[in-house]
Structure formats: C-alpha cells, structure tokens
Amino acid sequence: MFKAKLTHANSNVDAVRNRVLIKADNDLLVRFEAKLRGVNCPVHGTSPEIRLSKEKSGYSVELVNDCCLKFTALCAEKLKS
Ligand SMILES: [Zn+2]
Numbered sequence: 001m002f003k004a005k006l007t008h009a010n011s012n013v014d015a016v017r018n019r020v021l022i023k024a025d026n027d028l029l030v031r032f033e034a035k036l037r038g039v040n041c042p043v044h045g046t047s048p049e050i051r052l053s054k055e056k057s058g059y060s061v062e063l064v065n066d067c068c069l070k071f072t073a074l075c076a077e078k079l080k081s
C-alpha cells in the first residue's frame with residue numbers, strides 16, 4: 001500500500017499532512033476506505049490510497065496513488081456508491 005506513496009515526490013510532506021487529516025477526520029476517512037476495500041487496479045494491481053481535502057462546502061476525497069484513468073474511474077465509482 002505504501003509502495004506507491006514512497007515514490008511520490010513529496011512523500012514526507014504528504015505523510016505529515018495525511019497524519020493530521022486522519023486524526024481530525026478519522027471517521028470520514030474510515031468510511032471512504034471501507035467503500036474502497038477490495039478495490040484494485042485491474043492493470044497495475046494498485047490498492048487505493050486516499051486523503052481528504054477540506055473544501056468550503058465540506059470535504060473532497062483525493063486518490064493519492066491514481067496510477068491510471070481506469071483505476072481513478074473505478075475508485076470514483078465506488079466512492080459514490
Ligand atoms: Zn492502473
């Protein structure tokens with residue numbers, strides 16, 4: 001799961017930011033992660049890793065390790081369900 005994240009350019013910054021967000025919005029994140037449980041990219045085998053971004057109207061979910069469009073669409077579909 002963390003393999004994709006470690007190759008990310010700003011992995012340290014992201015890790016800190018993620019920790020803060022998870023602490024503040026744990027329930028919401030857990031709910032979204034539950035929706036993505038068992039989802040893998042059919043092409044790359046990536047497991048989705050998400051983070052929440054604070055918006056004016058609430059929160060938006062960001063897929064941190066979106067390896068390809070197919071995977072992004074798959075995760076978006078699951079999150080909306
Ligand atoms: Zn992929």
